[in-house]
Amino acid sequence: MSTGQVFGTLKYKPYNIIIKMEPETLKKRLLSKYPNLSSVALKEIHESNNNKVFSCWDFIIKVSQDKDNLKNEFEYLRLLEGKWKFPKPISYDIENDDHILIMSKLCWVGLDYLWHEFDENEKNQILKDIVHHVKTIHSINIPSWIEVDYSKIIELNFYKNLQVVLLNPNVTEREVHLIKNEIEKYKSCFNDSSLSLVHNDLWYKNILIEDKKLTGIIDFELGFYWPIELDFFRLLHHKISVINYEDKFPVHYEELDFLDSLMKIIKLDYPQLVKKITSEQIYIYNLQSYFLKLSRHNETWYNHEEVMNFKNKYCKRVALEDLI
Template sequence: MDYKDIMQKSIDYIEENLKSELSANEISQAAGFSLFHYYRLFQNEVGIPVMQYVLKRKLCNAIYDISLGNMMIEVALSYGFDTHSGFFKAFKREYDCSPTEYLKKHKVVKPYRINLKQKENIMITEKKIKEKLKNWNLKEPIDIKSVYYESNGNKSDTSWIINNDFIIKIGTNISRLKQHISVSKALADAGFEVAIPILTKDKKEYVLEEDLYFCLTNRIEGEVIKSIEIYEGEYESKAKSIGEAIGKLHLVLQEKDNEVICNDQNLYETVSEWAIPRIKQKMNLNYKFYEDYKENFKKIYPQLIKHVIHRDPNPNNIIVKDGKLRGFIDFELSERNVRIFDPCYAATAILSESFDINNINRLNKWLLIFKNIIKGYDKVCKLSIEEKKAIPYVVYSIQMIFMAYLSDIDKFQELSEINHEMFKWLVSKNDDMEI
């Protein structure tokens, strides 16, 4: 019996009845299990008790409805809260702020349906986090705060701020965690400020419970870069500093290349053999584009410099304070790849988080931001002639991999559509991206 499929049907049932008076007994009966057995199954597959899951889904759907202009009290009542006060208290417990404060601070997006087979789902209670934190020597009382992604305002399901000084990360991919630790240690040895594990009482770098890891790291003081703010003021100078920062990071990563444990990737093969077949039928592009990509990038690719790279240097992973770079975070995706991947990725991440096909002024600014990120990088890590020729192909590679990854995940449907439009626009600007 595939319990994941059964729980998926149960999750779908909950989603379809969020505005009803749902009870654990009703949900368990719909799933065909006794209440006691259902409690255990749901917690095992989803990670939190069923009624806590129902509350989370009611709250995230309610705040979305409110963001559309609906009256808060009417929305609260429609989702089964008896009073405005009841909704307010439940929301504040979950999001660490009032509904009004949340709407001011964050962009609210339409809640996606959870699909247990499409993504790594990690849902965990604060009680469980506090229980695991007993493995470390921390001062009481333990204060737990949510982590929000500045790019979209979404709350992280895998990271929390602990006592303002630490971050606890929870996940299932141990190999990626070990990779992050390996890269972080190498960078710390070279004087970079990075998030490295705080050892447990037993001198371990992380704690395991079944298929979950719990890793506590130091918190780098500062804030992440907000993509939309890069377009303001001296945006060309800001972009150049991002490129320089990635270049300085790469100097260390290249020096430490033999010390870091991570996977080797062939960007050309990944795109030509995996990404293009997945997106080709969905993209209304001239067939010749794909043939030109394969023919021309294949010739240049062997001549490109490769070493360990960050792989995900989007603005959310760059920490600044008082306008100065403090460090990089999240090396879980690090790999050996062509080095120009990182500056190109930083630029495309900025565009993806701010893309508006009708905002011509912003699009023209982005082209200058892109060129200045590359210029900043080139100042620190001198680019070869072949690397400069390869830059448009690397940008296209990043986009095609991203679109292929998004193609089958319901959560990212809106983001997928945005990036399809963005890809078409980038292809139309091929000449403008040449360095």
């Protein structure tokens, strides 16, 4: 059955209201919108804070309450189409305030399921292939109609979270003022960086494997046109999370091994990604992460002591380059 037969004609509509929907209700909505779908074949395979993901035949269907993430992913996949085995974008649509992205399904098993099965040579080859295709992602130039000033993005992110942070009972106005001053002081530290499309979530769950070979990189919804160093910083923050949650969960040796190994291969095979990284850049990236954590104080996972531990370990300029 062709894509047109299944999904019909799709069109763009302006975003209006964010809604939340139970999985079964959402499934019924999809079956109503696309009557040629099979109710048996349509299966929910993933749920996160941002979206729900369904599999149906050779398609992946993402449905989100976020007004930007799936539209962005659709546009990035269009730019990457034909450059390698990235998912092929089929359509992006808004229907009754549901944001729906449809793309091709890749043959896959997530690397997180298989990493422990590979020997060192097999791991090394997979990592080299990942880095090769990260370069492909970074080769996507910023469209001429998009202006990127990352210093302004840093500033906008601060003000976007400011009001929520001020409601955090553990945070003083003095602390907020100090953060504001530091952001103002260092927000321009990425001005000399190369700007391109970045994936921004190269976690091993987003790496697909078949027959011990890399077959795809997925989940571009967090991507953006940013300094390329941010892909490395995101890996660094995954590593920080693994290390600092060892006291709460079983030690994630495999995940830590993957992150350390990938970062080492990047340094060897993609030195231009890391050679210009400065302590100021790491500092401002970590400071933004700290401020974002403060803004999440109403969420069930929030622990202010842990947030302060992050600040004390990773928001000081001294010796930050040792993290690289």
